[in-house]
Amino acid sequence: MTTIPRPTQGDVVELILDDHRFFERLLRDLRDATADRSEARATLAAVLIAHGEAEEEMVYPQLRRKDAIDQHEQEHGEEEHAEGNQALLDLLECKGTDTQKFDDAVEKLAEALNHHIGEEEQTILNPARTEVGEQVRHDLGGRWLARRSELLDDDCGSITSVKKIVARAEREGLVSDEGS
Template identity: 80%
Template sequence: MTAVTIPRPVAGDVVDLILDDHRLFEQLLRDLRDATADREGARAALSAALIAHGEAEEQDVYPALRRKDAIDKHEQEHGEEEHAEGNQALLDLLECKGTDTQKFDDAVEKLAEALMHHIGEEEQTILNPARTEVSEKVRQDLGTAWATRRNALLDQDCGSIEFVKKVVARAEKSGLLSSDDDK
C-alpha cells in the first residue's frame, strides 16, 4: 500500500485552508472510484483528513464564527449534523473488508453523496459569511488554530477505525445522528 500524502498547512486564511481540504476530498473520492488507483491509500487518507478537518472545524471555526455573528446556531448545528452523517458513511466505508467489492463501491457513493452535499452547503452558508463578515486577521488567526488542531489530530491517527467509531458514537450520544426510523 502506498501512503497518500495529506498536506499539513500551519497557517493561512481559514476559508482558503478549508477549501483546499474540500478539493483534497474530491480528489480522494475520485481515487476511491478508480479501480486502478490506490484505493486503500485513498481510503486511509480520506479518513484521516476528513476526521481531522471536521473535528477542527467544530472545535475552532464554527464557535468563533458564531461569536462573530457570521453564522447562527442553526447553521452551526446543521454543519455538525452533516459532519456526523459523513462520519457514519465514512465508518461504513472503513468497515468494508476489501476495495474491489460492490459493497465498497456502494459505500464510496454513499459517502460521496453526504460529503458533496455538505461541501456545497458549507461553502455557501458558512464560508461565504466568513469571507464577508469576518476580518482578515480573524480568518488568519482561525486558520492557524484550525491547522494546529487538524495537524495534532492527524498525529493522533484520527483516521483509524477505532477513532472514527468513537467520533460516531459521540455524535449518536449527542443526538446528531437520527435513527433510520427518523429518515
C-alpha cells in the first residue's frame, strides 16, 4: 500500500492542506489505467476517512470555540464529508477497477472531494489562519494527527467501516440514502 504520511506535529492548517494534496495525487492514480488502482483506492479510503472523522471530532469544534467558523460552516463541512463518504462507498463497492462503473465512481468522488477541498480551504482554513493563534494551531495539529493515526490503525477505510459511517450520516440527515 502507498505509504500514508504520518507526521506527529505541525500547524493544523498546513497538515490538512498536505492531506488535500495527497488526496489529489491519489485521485490522479485512480484515473490512471497503468497505476495500481486497487492500492490507490484502499489508500484513499483510509486517509480520507481518518482525515474527515478527525477533523469533525477535533478541528471543527475547536475552530467554532475560537470563533474562526460558525455553526453553518461546521455543518456544511460535515455535510460535504458525508457526501464524499457516500461517493467513496460507491467506489469501494465496485468489483473491478477496469470498468466504466469504476471510472464513473472515481469521477463522482473526485467531484465531491474537489468541491469540498476548495470550499474548506477558503471558508474554514483561511479563517483558521487569521483568527487562531499559531500555538493553538500547532497544539490542534498534534491532537488532530493523533486521532487521525488512531483511526488509520483501526482500519477506518475498510468497506465495513465506511458503510457504518455512511449509515450514521444518513441517520443524522447529512445525506439521503436514495443516492446509493
